[in-house]
Amino acid sequence: MSSTTVGWRLGYKLMDNHRPPSMRTPRLWAWLLFALAVAGLVVAVSTVKGWYDNQPRPPKRPAKTVLAYVETLPVALAEYPVMIEAGGFVSPKTQVNLAAQVSGQIVRVSPNLQVGLRVKQGEILVQLNPSDYQAALAKAKAGLANAKANLASAKANQSTASANVASAQSSYEQAQAQSRQAKRDVEQLGLPATRLNLKKPQLAAAKAAVKRAKAGLASAKASVASAKAGINSAKAQVAQAQIQLGRTQISAPFDSVVTRADVAVGEIAVPNKVLATLAGTQTYTVKLTLDSQAMRWVRLGDAVQLRDSVYGVVYDGVLSRFAGEIDQKSRTVGAFVDISPRQSDKPLLLNSYLRATIRGQVIADSTLIPNSALVEGAYVWAKSDDDRIAPVPVTLIYRQSEQSLVTFNAPITTLITRPKDSFTAGQRVTTDSHIQPVKGKNKPAEKQPAQGENKPNQQPAKPASKRSTEANS
Template sequence: MFNKLLKWTLPLLVLALAIAGGRYIVSQRPDAPQFTPPQVPVSIDAIRVAPQDYRVVVHSEGTVEPRTESTLIPQVSGQIVAISPTFREGGFFEAGDILVTLDPRDYELAIASAEAQVAQAQSALEQELAQAKVVEGDWRMLGKEAPELGLRKPQIAAARATLLSAESQLERARFDLERTRIRAPYDGQVLEKNVDVGQFVSTGTLLARVYATDYVEIRLPLTDRQLEFVDLPERFRGETAQRGTAGPEVVVKADIGRQLWQWSGRVVRAEGAIDTSTRQLFVVAQVDDPYERVADGQPPLRIGQFVEVEIQGRTLADAFVLPRGAVRDSGDVLIVDADSRLERRPVSVAWTDGEYAIVTRGLEAGDVINVTPLAVAASGTLVAATIDGVPPAPRRRPDVDQVAEGRSQ
């Protein structure tokens, strides 16, 4: 009986001793060194901002158009006998230059005929006046007053009317002769020539298309956002053109070949209505004397040329100029605080262009702004900021030093 009891209790005793011994061994093990994983700062570029006055530049584009474009049409018929050497596509002319000459012989003959008619009418009037004077003398000798018919007053009036008509015909013939010499209406250039020497033209024939060269105009579309920053030369009913305010200056740019050329101009007016299809307002910029030769070999600003225009807008006072990428899509920026940690801050952006974002509210002088694109940027992120090109000072890593000391022990 004792042996049977011992057979069952001995294994249990051994198992209990093993468990107790294992617990004792586990309780006597040395503690492992504890350390916190180091937080690695994110390297970024940043700038320190300061308020400044910023001049907004509004960009637009358009096509160069002439100030005035006209069609030359003869007022009389005839054969072209001569044209000016400048009457060619691209030829320049001055106001009053004779561009086309029609055969004047028919009109010279018409003048001679009209002069003869004037002479005949003048002679007939003089005869009537002389006869009236004789009749008046005869009635006076009789001691009576001559009647109106006796004084030939109706005949004299008819003779004077005939003379006046003849003189009018003579004046018309002289005008027609003058119209055989078709003159330039202003200083300009020939855009299109449709006739040449020997061709017969009649009244209404299109001789050429010409345009003025004293200045050119460019229609520029502006959105509501752009109009906010442009001082337009507005005019109101009852005001004369002289009372209108001068518009902002513009810089006209065009690529000709591989070189960029520039011309200076000014916005002179705004059109009267907003385009209903684009909801934009067109303003008109003017460039004076676009065909003037300049010393640096600048080409002329030609009609029909596509150009880009920079309009000098309003000045934003005490604004902060940031790279456009510094402002996130959510409308905030990332500030680097005194502990080198990021902080999100909402800002008010007044103007943006292809390069800069102009902030008017939300920043203070001396703020450090992150300009490095970050996919994920949570507030409190530790950063190593290179500010205005100056790299950050080396940071101490006490947590790493503690790990190294623990491993050495």
């Protein structure tokens, strides 16, 4: 016992000695009860511990190794096309705004000129009042008749002028003959060689008559040419009047559907004012948006399948052209697909959204794998026949929404569709999901059989396509 403890006890005893007897007795009983409780607790704990230590122990079983369950997919390489998924809205390949080319009051509107209705090529949709243009045509035709009459008169004058030229030429020839004869007479008869004796005045007059006749003929020919030009001008005026009259009827330029109509009977149509908008129904266009990865694998003429979001109809089309530039913000390229809306009896609505699949270039020795099997876009986990795994590098050709087209950089027969982050090369896995843990009493550990050897009363090893959730190490 330490000196400190002794000191404390002497102190308490001196204090008790100074207390009255009535106060010292309860204090003593409290200490006695506390000591008895502590002693009883120690005895109880010692008894329980001794009983527990003397209980028999079950034999220890060897620890079990839990194999990771995996789902696998056999790998078969072949020639696969790059299937590129995209989407776009339907728009008309041909669209026109109908407007009057002449002014006039609208006197008739086709009942088919309503939004959503279809019209045929050549169908008259709007009729303007033709009265003024009919009068203009009649006036032009009268001018043409007058021009024709002028031409006939000019031609008659030309004929007369031609006859005058011939007559003057004949007279001139006669005057020349007479002049030659007069010259011989003067020489033979010894007459004076005067102008009158040589008949020079008559010859000059005949020559002047020829010149006047030719001038008249030239004038007549000019009149004929002018009359012909007048006829051409009159014909042009008639043609223009006919065109203007024809423009009082506004027709559909092709088979189309009305997408806008703003016209009524009684209104005054003026040139360039849009009355309606028509969208051609022969061919529609869908603009797809492709990124740089997709552009590597597509070419003009590639087949495209498009699914309508409204009726679910699948349309066939071809990739007809690319946009001439890359979008600066999205860095994508527009690709246009032409389709015929007449492939189905269900209407293909303008501005409806179509999901498109482009059949791009074919890749040899490739296959499609689930996106869940691809790790970091660089490799997959392969399972061997002995249920061990190893990473296999891949070349990612194109990634779709659910699948990826890849080629493998090493041989592989089976891949794991959903690899775990904890996988390590050489790790054993299982694909059997039917074996349950053994129930009942624990059994002593048995000696492990050699590789390929089965334990007594144990089923043969199952193929790699099934799962074993637990196996003895």
